[in-house]
Every structure is written in structure tokens, then in C-alpha cells.
Amino acid sequence: MGIRFFQESNEVYGNVADVVKDLNLTFIARNMAHNNYGDVTYILEFLKHPLVTEEEIEERQKVVMAAYDNTPFIYELRKVIVQTWEDLQQSLKAVQDTRGKHLMEQTVIGIQVESIRSLIIGLQNIHELLQKYKNQCQTSAFVSFYDSFYQEEPPELLEEQKDLVMHLDSFKDKGEILLCANVGSGFTLQDADILAVSKKARRLSGGLFSGKWGQVISNEEVYQSGVEFANQVILKLLERCIPFMQHWEKQLNTMMRQAMFLAGCARLYQRGQESGMHFCMPDKKDEMADRVYELSLALQTLEFPIPNTVSLSKYRSILVTGANQGGKSTFLRSLGIAQIMCQTGMFVPAQSYPLHAYQDIFTHFTRREDVTMNMGKFEEELKRMEQILGGAKKNTLILLNESFATTTEVTAFQIAMDITHACLEGGVTTWLVTHITKYAKELYREGHDDVLFLSAGRQTDGEVRFKMYEKEPGDTSYGLELYEQMIESGK
Secondary structure: OOOOOOOOOOOOOOOHHHHHHHOOHHHHHHHHHOOOHHHHHHHHHHHHOOOOOHHHHHHHHHHHHHHHHOHHHHHHHHHHHHHHHHHHHHHHHHHHHOOOOOOOHHHHHHHHHHHHHHHHHHHHHHHHHHHHOHHHHHOOOOHHHHHHHHHHOOHHHHHHHHHHHHOOOHHHHOOEEEEEEEEEHHHEEEEEEEEEEEOOOOOOOOOOEEEOOEEEEOOHHHHHHHHHHHHHHHHHHHHOOHHHHHHHHHHHHHHHHHHHHHHHHHHHHHHHHHOOOOOEOOEOOOOEEEEEOOHHHHHHHOOOOOOEEEEOOOOOEEEEEOOOOOOHHHHHHHHHHHHHHHOOOOOEOOOEOEOOOOOEEEEEEOOOOOOOOOOOHHHHHHHHHHHHHHHOOOOEEEEEEOOOOOOOHHHHHHHHHHHHHHHHHHOOEEEEEOOOHHHHHHHHHOOOOOEEEEEEOOHHHOOOOOOEEEOOOOOOOOHHHHHHHHHHHHO
């Protein structure tokens, strides 16, 4: 199982690059990492890999809440684990760099001894931190991490390792290393193990190396030969430490990534509350996304955006129409970000939010035409939609933002109706913003009980701008009205 705070997901969103871009997930990951720029890539990976069962989400939620409740611990632990992992990376590289080079044996020994010593010191630092916060670990969702660390590295084993490595190269300064080994053919040592290491050898009868067995070496020439022999033995023993270091490289990598993510969750929640934002943990008992807001916009402007409340549990599809610049795309993005965070086990930007796990999430937002496109915008939109529909299955969520705005209304109407009917029949959830008035009105006329129709607020109707209202679809652009307002204001 390994050492970890939580189980990770092997799932990944079907069009993950589009999801990241359309929902500003990289920007959110940067805010979670704050000044720890190296954390961004690792945090983003967790946002890309959804939990696809409600039970998995609830288990992750417990650990995320424990991180916020114990921020000093998770911040300190992240720092210690990152330092240990980075030191180990440098150590393994240094060891690898000695391969095939004509270096003095004692130089190679020095590099390898320092590498293993650095790792043991790092593990000791983690141990000391766990002991410092022992009570918090044992009484929270961190208990599995605490127990798995000590199952892998019991305190008595760590103490023994520390005693051995602290003076492993002490023979260079006339120290003493006690070995136990079998003598094989050709007078070679087999199954050698280090039993004890001491910084200074005990002297008896004036010998250079002496121990409890009496004088061992007194002739300088023989002594040098003994040192060469000892070098070879130590090198072979140190080579056996490489798999141990590689094992901990994998363990520390998992520990580090998860600690970065949890520290990022705690930091985002903390910074958001300091700026007047609200968050909640999604709950299966909730049906409404209450006062949900666009998190990336809030983080960018440091102002609280207009929130919206919408029922998500009752409807298979949400269709948003209304005036241009009315906040429709922002609203759609707010729901998408909240759902991604929900399926990562995080707090979400809302006062309440229903816990539901989709099997996959796709986004289809309009793209600006640029020189990198090898086809026209309409053809590019169709190709992306084909890929989405090919991967969509029951209990999939698709977010569509002004799709097929690049073709005629007749063509866009037919495509939109076909896609909507197929999704409703196939159990696929759609949240979409559309400019196609005819499509919205026709779908409303069909009388679907599982489709929610929203419209962006119009100040001329006494409504709040950027707020979504449940109503029958009407004209969406209000271009003539806007034109008349501009002409009137210019007089």
C-alpha cells in the first residue's frame, strides 16, 4: 500500500486539456501553491484526476478537512518532505555520476555514505515532526499516514540505521567497523553485514586497529592493504543501499505530492476566507448549489463576484440564455469549477453544494481562430464535439459554452437539438450557454421536466446583472435595445 494520506484516482478527464483551459484550473492551482511555485504541476495533476464514486469523495474530504484543521502541521510536513525528496534526488544523481568514472575509492565511498546519511537524517526529521504532532495525527484523518509511516520505518529501525550511517566512513580516520560475513570461493566475502560502527578504534598494545579480540594490525603496509580491502567491502555494502534509496524515492514522491495538494487546499481555504469568500464541503443531503461563484474570477479580482443559486439534483440539463455580457459564461464556469473541486474532494466555492460523482466531465467552449488552426472554426468545433460524444456515457457531464456560434442559425439549431436529445436519452447531463434563440424556445416548447431554463438578469427589467433567473427563453442578444441605449446616451 505504501505511505500516503489518501488513495489516488487513476481516472482522468476525457478532454483534460480543454477542461484545464476552459475552467482556469492552472490559475487555481497557482493560487493553491501561492509562493511554492514548484507545487503547481503536482496540484494540477490532482485536479485532472477525478474521484468517480461518492464514497471516494467523502474519504478524501476527511483528509482535506484535517489539513485545514491542522495547518501548522501540514505546512511543516510539506516543507520537510519536499526537502528530503529534493536531497535524495541530488544524492541519487551524485551516485549515478560516479558510474564509469575513475574516481578514488574513498571519494566514491564518501559520496555514497553522504547520500544514505542525508536520507536517514530526512527520515529522522519526518519522525520528529510526527512525534511533535502525534496527538493531532492520531485523532484525525491523518492517522493512516501516521501508521503507514511507522509500519514502513519503525522508530527502533530508524535509530539503528542512524547509528550505523553516522560513522560509516569512520575507518578513514582510524575508526572501527565490525562486519559479519561468510568467506566464499576465492577468499571473497559473501552475505556481509555491518554489525557495529564506532568513530575511534580502541588501542591495545600499540596497534593501529584493535578491538576486543586484541591487537589486529600493527604494520603500516599491512594496514594500507587492509584499508583497500575495507574500501572494497564498504563499496559493496553501499551498493546494497541503492535499492533502499530508490524505494524511498518512490515513497517520498507520493508523500510529497499529496502533502503539496493538502497544503494547497488549506492555503486556498484560508486565503479565501481572509478575502471574504465562502466555501463548503459538498454533501449528499444538499440539492442546491447555493450562492456558487466563479472562484478564478474572485481570486483574480480579489472581489466577491455575484453568486447564483441553482438546483442541480433535479435536472438532467441546464440551459442558459440572455443578454450578451450578462455573466452567462461566468456562471457556467462557476459550476464547472465547483464540480471539479467536488470530485477532487475539496471545499467548493458555494454555501452548499450537492455531492455527486460524474463518471467523466467534458467541456466545449468557443475558441478564437488563430494561425495554429488547421481547419475552419466550425469544422474545429465539430471535430471536438465528435470526440466528446464518442467518449460520453451515462452519468457524464458536458459543459457547452456558446457552441456552434460560427455557423448559421439553421445549422446550429439542428446540431443543438440533435445533441440535446441524444444526451437526454443517453443519461448524459449537459450544462450549456447558448445564443441560439430558436433552439432554446423549441426545447422549452417540448416541455422537458428535467431541463432547467435560466436567463441572465436584465437591469431594465429590475433584475440584478450577472444573476441567473428561471424563466422562459426569450430574445438573447437584445442588440436593438443596446443599440438604442447607445444612441440615446450619445445625444
